[in-house]
Amino acid sequence: MDQLESWGRYPRVPARLFRPERMRDFHAGEGPSLARGLGRSYGDAALLTDGDVVLSERLDRCLEFNPETGVLRAEAGLSLDALIRAFVPQGWFVPVTPGTAFCTLGGCVAANVHGKNHHRDGSFRQGVTSLEMLTADGSVRDLTPADGDDFEFAFGGMGLTGMIREVELQLRPITTSMMMVRHSVAGNLPELMAQMDDEARDDQYSVAWVDLLARGERAGRGVLMTGHHAEINELPMRYAAHQETLLTDRPGRARPFPFEAPTWLLSPGNLRLFNSMYHKWQGRKGTFFTPLRTFFHPLDAIRNWNRMYGKPGFVQYQFVVPFESGREAVTEAISRLNAAQASSFLAVLKRMGASDGGPLSFPMPGYTLALDIPLREGVIDLLNNLDALVADHGGRVYLAKDSALRPDTFRRMYPEWERFVIHKRQ
Ligand SMILES: Cc1cc2nc3c(=O)[nH]c(=O)nc-3n(C[C@H](O)[C@H](O)[C@H](O)COP(=O)(O)OP(=O)(O)OC[C@H]3O[C@@H](n4cnc5c(N)ncnc54)[C@H](O)[C@@H]3O)c2cc1C
CATH class of the missing domain: 3.30.465.10 (Uridine Diphospho-n-acetylenolpyruvylglucosamine Reductase; domain 3)
Known part of the structure; x- marks a missing residue:
């Protein structure tokens, strides 16, 4: 048996893995089976302890x-x-x-x-x-x-x-591989959410980094990052002069995260300092152009960045709450996270649009907050506590990232779960 974990490195379970080379071998075994891609879900979504895990990674034509x-x-x-x-x-x-x-x-x-x-x-x-x-x-x-x-x-x-x-x-x-990006700084959560809701500031892509460790008047301060695929005529001359290189993809070599980080590295004091510098640095950028990999996948530049959280691993917690009481719910969640000094610097807030897909699909119109929480004692209790808050506000957590949701809370968050079960049995 192999030991299998996903991106959060928690939980870690024994598993039987199959890695077919041809599509005709990509099928279930005798008993329960689960398909798995590159294991970038954070929690237990791509794990199975009592069956076969069938990897799709070589079926990539x-x-x-x-x-x-x-x-x-x-x-x-x-x-x-x-x-x-x-x-x-x-x-x-x-x-x-x-x-x-x-x-x-x-x-x-x-x-x-x-x-x-x-x-x-x-x-x-x-x-x-x-x-x-x-x-x-x-x-x-x-x-x-x-x-x-x-x-x-x-x-x-x-x-x-x-x-x-x-x-x-x-x-x-797309006509170029560059993004035209705008950063605007917000001094606290109400300011940040007002900026997100402001149609005049909106763009095709929009997300906000939020400082979950700032306190008092600065609680929930952040940077709104909006952008769109740059058209050739929007680019400054230094890019536009090299039209033949405009549609390029240069991901660069990902650097490995060099070690299993010790827990003190992510102490609240260090993180607060980092957040303070990040808030200033990102806020100063204004409007600028950047390659699309840097805009969409900045973390991919560091291979195995999940080692930053050390051997115990981490959970990525993401929830969405409807707009009606969304501000209240997000404010309360941030205040609970702040009091527990639990979160790291990776925290983003964004607006979601219409729902689609099946009954277990996560997105719904509302605000979504996603953050990393290093695993230590008390974290699962904190998550269960936040889950209850989210469910009370008519929201839900993202199953691709979850590893702690209780069955009764799951049923409250995904009220159409029975339709899914009936469909699966048919
Ligand atoms: C740095 C980072 C950033 C992320 N950002 C976002 C984000 O912005 N938005 C977002 O929505 N998600 C985000 N995620 C989560 C990630 O995109 C999803 O979990 C995605 O499903 C991972 O794809 P995977 O191929 O690694 O799937 P896996 O993690 O291997 O599997 C995920 C689920 O898909 C199922 N599955 C995989 N392949 C198949 C198949 N061929 N047939 C049937 N089922 C299959 C598995 O059974 C499992 O339930 C992020 C993850 C990371 C690590």
Whole structure:
């Protein structure tokens, strides 16, 4: 048996792994099975202790691409990283990307991932035109939106509706690989949320970094980061003069995080100092141009950055609460996190748009807060306490990141869970 963990390194479980080289071997074993992509979900979503975990990572071929329409059909193990390398130079980008490119198409469908453009463009579901899926009865089905629930329930279904073999995706045309970005600084949470809600400041992509360790009048201060794909005529002369290099993808060599960090490195004092400097540094940037990898996937520049939290690992906690009482809920959550001195510097807040996908899909209109919490005593109790707050406000936590949700709270957060179970049994 192998020891298996996902990105948060918690929990760590014994597992039987299969790594098929050909699509015909990508199927369930005798007993329970779960498909797994690159393990970039943080918690236990891609773990299974009493069955087979079937890895899709070697099933990563592009099968068909129409350069006129930008429709790509690929095996589900294709990573966004490989897709971006291949298609950005041809003027195409993914319609939705999470904060890492090291995830597979199958994983993006199963979690129905969202990106910085969710408030405008919705989730991964919006870009997918067709799926090939192997279901529990052994049949392979080509599914399109016309198949209703059979198609929709895969989005957010966390791999429980079947093994996704192929994904057909409508790519987004781009004319340069640069982003035009604007940073605006906010002195506290009400100011930050007011900036996020201000349509005049909005752009195609929008997210805010929030300082969860600042206290008093500065509690919840942050930096709103908005942007869009730069058009050639928006670029300064120094870029525009080199038109042949405009559509390039230069991810650079990811540097490894050099060691398992000791816990004192992330002490509240050190983090407060870091946050203070980050707030000043990012806030000063104003409007600028940056390569799309830097804008969308800054953490990918450090390989194994999850080692920063040391051997015990960490949890990434993400919830969404409806707009109606969203400000109140986010303010209360930040105050509880602040009192517990639990969070790290990686914390982001954003507005989400309409829901889509199946009953277990995470996004809903409202505010979403995502943050890393290093694992130590009391953290799971803190999460359960926050879960109750989120559920009381009609919100939910993101299953792709969770490892602590209790069954009764899950049912409150995802009230249509029974529809999902009935569908799965059929
Ligand atoms: C740095 C970082 C930033 C992130 N930012 C975001 C973000 O902004 N927005 C967001 O939504 N998420 C974000 N995530 C989470 C991540 O995008 C999702 O968890 C995604 O599902 C990971 O894809 P994966 O291929 O690694 O899937 P895995 O982690 O391997 O699996 C995730 C789920 O998908 C299922 N699955 C995987 N492949 C298949 C398949 N072929 N068929 C059926 N089921 C399958 C698994 O069973 C599991 O339930 C982030 C993660 C990291 C590490």
